[in-house]
Amino acid sequence: xxxxxNLIILGxxxxxxxxxPVDAQSFSxxxxxxxxxxxxxxxxxxxxxxxxxxxxxxxxxxxxVTLSGKxxxxxxxxxxxxxxxxxxxxxxxxxxxxxxxxxxxxESIRVQLYQTLARSxxxxxYLWTTNPSVRLIVDRGxxxxxxxxxxxxxxxxxxxxxxxxxxxxxxQNNLVINSERVR
Numbered sequence: 001x002x003x004x005x006n007l008i009i010l011g012x013x014x015x016x017x018x019x020x021p022v023d024a025q026s027f028s029x030x031x032x033x034x035x036x037x038x039x040x041x042x043x044x045x046x047x048x049x050x051x052x053x054x055x056x057x058x059x060x061x062x063x064x065v066t067l068s069g070k071x072x073x074x075x076x077x078x079x080x081x082x083x084x085x086x087x088x089x090x091x092x093x094x095x096x097x098x099x100x101x102x103x104x105x106x107e108s109i110r111v112q113l114y115q116t117l118a119r120s121x122x123x124x125x126y127l128w129t130t131n132p133s134v135r136l137i138v139d140r141g142x143x144x145x146x147x148x149x150x151x152x153x154x155x156x157x158x159x160x161x162x163x164x165x166x167x168x169x170x171x172q173n174n175l176v177i178n179s180e181r182v183r
Contacts, residue, residue, distance in 0.1 A: 033060045043083040055135040055146040063091040070098045106138045112165045141169040148176050
């Protein structure tokens with residue numbers, strides 16, 4: 001039994017030593033973009049004021065990260081850039097995030113839109129306060145639905161309900177259906 005345990009420990013030691021060069025090269029090879037992308041995603045999702053009414057996108061090209069999207073407050077724009085800039089391997093951050101205009105008109109649409117979707121059976125799960133899978137962007141009465149839903153029914157229901165909210169001029173449905181995303 002001792003021999004078996006020692007062989008397992010030796011095997012694990014050999015495996016762990018063989019992994020060291022891979023970790024050391026994580027920012028110098030073709031896999032570096034993937035590592036940086038994962039870290040950018042985590043940093044954005046961890047922003048303390050990032051909510052259902054904000055949508056931040058990113059693109060990684062070498063050591064440059066380009067941020068885009070729309071946020072409800074300027075703090076998220078600054079915090080996103082600041083947190084991404086701190087990621088090892090990132091030398092340049094291009095911040096193209098747009099701050100949405102303030103106004104009671106858009107704010108009332110946000111509230112109505114959120115309440116309408118949250119009260120519709122089963123759709124509230126997409127709007128949970130911690131890292132919602134659907135983002136509701138309201139810009140001068142124009143609504144953009146961003147993110148992921150589980151099926152075509154939820155996709156269509158969100159689109160129909162958003163179009164029915166009072167004051168909405170148009171709805172751009174950019175939702176991706178998870179089952180179709182894999183293809």
